[in-house]
Amino acid sequence: MVLSMAVIGAVVAVIYVFIPHDESATPVKAVNSAELTAAVSSASRAASYPLLAPKGLDGKDWKTTSVRYRGADDEHWHLGLHGPDGKYVGVEQTSGKPGPFIADKSQDAKDTGRTERIGGKDWKRYEGDSYDALVLQEGGATTVVTGSGSFARLTEVAGALRPAPADKG
Structure with missing residues (x-):
């Protein structure tokens, strides 16, 4: 039995050494630009409010x-981003209770x-244990830019954010 355990341990050690792995890498699945354009x-x-989406962020x-919109009673727009520093930043919007x-x-x-003046608008600054946030209330909507990214990334x-074209055809 001891010999069997030693053989199994040796096999596991060989597999561990020869199979490439990077434990520090976070697998990130990006939404392609066509899917993003269609979703926006x-x-x-x-949306019953001016939907905001980022323009000009460097794609690389x-x-x-992630991107999704839910309508009806709890209308909600979500756009998830993976920043250059590997941190999460989300754009969230609703016409519901702020x-x-x-x-x-x-x-x-x-x-x-406190507030931050960004793009000519005053965003309220929120701080938390897990996420920080910048919050803007205007145009019948509450916009929250939040995540584990730094305030510099949230501000970026x-x-x-720009109003998405509302081609209501």
């Missing part, structure tokens, strides 16, 4: 990892009472 176009037509440094939405999307970050994304 569709959501902007359906920023990767869109308080619960901000708490949920920022993972209970707290309003600091908030500054890149």
Whole structure:
């Protein structure tokens, strides 16, 4: 039995040594540009508020990892990004109640009472244990730029947000 365990241990050691692996790498599946364009176009037509999406973020440094729109009673736009530093930044929008939405999307970050002037607008600054956030309320919507990224990254994304074309045809 001891000999069998030694043989199994040797096989596992050989596999571990010869199979390439990078434990520090985070597998990131990016949304392709055609899927992103279609999702933004569709959501902007359906949304009851001016839907915001980032423009001009460098595609090789920023990767869109998720995108979705949910309509009806709890209307919600989501865009997830993987930043150049490997951190997550999300863009969240709703026409629903701001308080619960901000708490949920920022993972209970707290309003600091400070604002950041970004793109000519005053964004409220929230800080939390897991996520920080920048929050803007205008045009019938609450926009939350949140995530594990630094405030510099959150500011970069908030500054890149532009109204998506609302071709309501």
